[in-house]
Amino acid sequence: MTFDSKLATFKENMLNGHSKITMYEVAKRSGWKEPAVLIWRDAAKHVRPSFVQTLYKESGPICELDFSGIETADGSFLDELIVTELKKIDQGKTDKRFMYMSHLNDVTLFNADLVFGKKRPSDEKYYMLVNSGGGKWQLLCEGLEASLKETLTFLMAEKQITSNDVAKKFKLSIAAASVRLKGLYNLRLAQRTEETTSTGKEFAYKALF
Amino acid sequence: MNLRTHSSRLIDVGDYLKDEIKWLLFYRSNSPTSFGRGDRVRIDLSKATFIIPFCLLSFLAYCKSLHQRTKHRVTLCNIPTNPPIYQYMERTDFFVLASRYTVIDGDYSAVTLWNRDIASQKLLGIVEIGRNRIDSALKIAQTILELKRRYDEILGFFERTHSDAELFFTILSEIAANIPEHSKSAGYLLVQKYESVKKGTVFTSVSIMDTGVGIKRRLREQIRRRQKKPGRKLVKDSDYLEFAFSKNATRSGAGLHSVVQSIGRWHPSDTALLAVSGKAVLYKPQGRGNFNFSNEDLSFAGTHITLWFYGDLQT
Numbered sequence: 001m002t003f004d005s006k007l008a009t010f011k012e013n014m015l016n017g018h019s020k021i022t023m024y025e026v027a028k029r030s031g032w033k034e035p036a037v038l039i040w041r042d043a044a045k046h047v048r049p050s051f052v053q054t055l056y057k058e059s060g061p062i063c064e065l066d067f068s069g070i071e072t073a074d075g076s077f078l079d080e081l082i083v084t085e086l087k088k089i090d091q092g093k094t095d096k097r098f099m100y101m102s103h104l105n106d107v108t109l110f111n112a113d114l115v116f117g118k119k120r121p122s123d124e125k126y127y128m129l130v131n132s133g134g135g136k137w138q139l140l141c142e143g144l145e146a147s148l149k150e151t152l153t154f155l156m157a158e159k160q161i162t163s164n165d166v167a168k169k170f171k172l173s174i175a176a177a178s179v180r181l182k183g184l185y186n187l188r189l190a191q192r193t194e195e196t197t198s199t200g201k202e203f204a205y206k207a208l209f
Numbered sequence: 210m211n212l213r214t215h216s217s218r219l220i221d222v223g224d225y226l227k228d229e230i231k232w233l234l235f236y237r238s239n240s241p242t243s244f245g246r247g248d249r250v251r252i253d254l255s256k257a258t259f260i261i262p263f264c265l266l267s268f269l270a271y272c273k274s275l276h277q278r279t280k281h282r283v284t285l286c287n288i289p290t291n292p293p294i295y296q297y298m299e300r301t302d303f304f305v306l307a308s309r310y311t312v313i314d315g316d317y318s319a320v321t322l323w324n325r326d327i328a329s330q331k332l333l334g335i336v337e338i339g340r341n342r343i344d345s346a347l348k349i350a351q352t353i354l355e356l357k358r359r360y361d362e363i364l365g366f367f368e369r370t371h372s373d374a375e376l377f378f379t380i381l382s383e384i385a386a387n388i389p390e391h392s393k394s395a396g397y398l399l400v401q402k403y404e405s406v407k408k409g410t411v412f413t414s415v416s417i418m419d420t421g422v423g424i425k426r427r428l429r430e431q432i433r434r435r436q437k438k439p440g441r442k443l444v445k446d447s448d449y450l451e452f453a454f455s456k457n458a459t460r461s462g463a464g465l466h467s468v469v470q471s472i473g474r475w476h477p478s479d480t481a482l483l484a485v486s487g488k489a490v491l492y493k494p495q496g497r498g499n500f501n502f503s504n505e506d507l508s509f510a511g512t513h514i515t516l517w518f519y520g521d522l523q524t
Contacts, residue, residue: 037350039382042342042389072353074382075467107376114467118456 019059024069038073044080068103075111100129116140217249227259241274248279255287262399262416276310286314302334333400366520376471394421418513424486425449446489447502486512
């Protein structure tokens with residue numbers, strides 16, 4: 001990839017807010033000699049500078065973590081690299097990023113399920129959406145409130161919704177619908193943008209993919 | 210049998226290297242701690258007829274411990290060539306890894322060694338996992354890729370019956386990760402496939418061991434530093450081993466707990482597990498057996514975990 005095409009991709013990512021982070025490339029760029037096998041916390045620490053650089057400096061707010069070419073990523077690696085970053089985001093230590101995973105093989109999906117489903121101290125929860133392909137998706141980490149889950153399902157089907165849409169769909173007040181959507185936003189499961197309408201300003205919530 | 214002659218001792222390992230329990234009992238009665246600085250140790254292997262991966266790794270660690278205690282290299286003598294004990298040990302790279310701790314008494318230059326490319330594809334030589342975490346992680350990553358390259362030969366029988374046989378690599382990685390992360394010592398990994406035409410069965414054995422501080426001491430430190438919360442009082446070695454395999458012992462849901470989870474995904478009759486650390490033994494037999502934790506009269510330094518994956522021999 002030439003510098004010009006990299007710059008063009010970067011600009012495009014920033015404009016539409018959606019970026020693809022290829023984990024194989026991130027690992028390779030970090031100097032990790034076997035980028036198809038991502039195991040152990042130690043390897044994650046080695047890869048982190050490259051991941052952080054890509055995540056915050058070369059990507060827009062919505063980031064697809066593409067696991068194409070990864071043969072094995074174990075739980076320790078995923079926890080150390082991704083959950084650690086989600087913690088920092090939730091604590092407001094870094095810019096907000098909305099990550100989801102794609103192209104996971106069976107074993108990496110199994111490991112990710114274990115890691116994100118882990119019961120953590122103080123009831124911390126780290127939800128992660130997985131693009132399973134063919135319009136299907138999966139949420140890792142159990143325990144999402146039923147009301148949020150049905151709203152997420154609605155959002156994933158419609159791709160973009162507002163409080164009005166949720167209120168109509170589930171016969172709720174606008175305020176209650178807003179609370180639901182804000183809940184998804186806070187959990188990094190939906191991106192939002194402020195839009196001006198004939199009745200004033202309102203948030204439009206976008207599905208991550 | 211031990212014969213004490215001044216500072217020179219001859220140890221006859223008999224045929225104990227073919228059976229985990231017999232070897233552990235031998236280990237207890239000939240513990241490296243019973244040797245002192247300056248002792249000269251000769252180990253007689255003349256009665257050995259078969260060596261299983263668990264015992265080979267343990268024997269390597271045993272020689273290492275003896276060397277550390279006595280400050281002399283251990284002499285290995287009367288290594289049989291028929292049955293091919295010498296050839297097997299050479300093929301697994303035992304002699305290369307043990308060269309720092311052992312010397313071989315005898316001339317084996319005329320022995321025809323196993324062909325590494327054809328005749329012994331069913332095993333992966335011993336992989337040494339050092340204390341450097343990055344190097345070790347890389348070595349295990351390379352081992353995983355090597356096993357994937359030779360998957361059909363070593364584990365192909367498993368894939369035919371399980372779509373998620375890839376979990377094998379997660380198990381291998383999670384167990385091996387314990388070595389540099391917790392043992393404070395080097396460790397070893399050995400993978401070997403066995404076929405019994407007579408019984409129509411095939412299985413692959415994965416052994417991983419270290420000679421480190423053991424699970425009890427490691428967890429005690431972590432509990433004292435409040436990095437782990439056991440939720441109940443841990444007294445016996447087996448309590449610590451049980452805790453190490455439990456959900457609460459892991460930060461991420463990974464670790465040894467994921468080994469239990471992964472095994473749970475397969476049909477239980479296809480796997481067996483043996484873990485030994487200190488006096489504690491965990492055994493999950495082939496079949497619908499549970500995970501049984503017990504305390505035995507053992508003194509096994511470090512931690513040793515062996516898994517067996519069973520299948521039917523395709524004819």
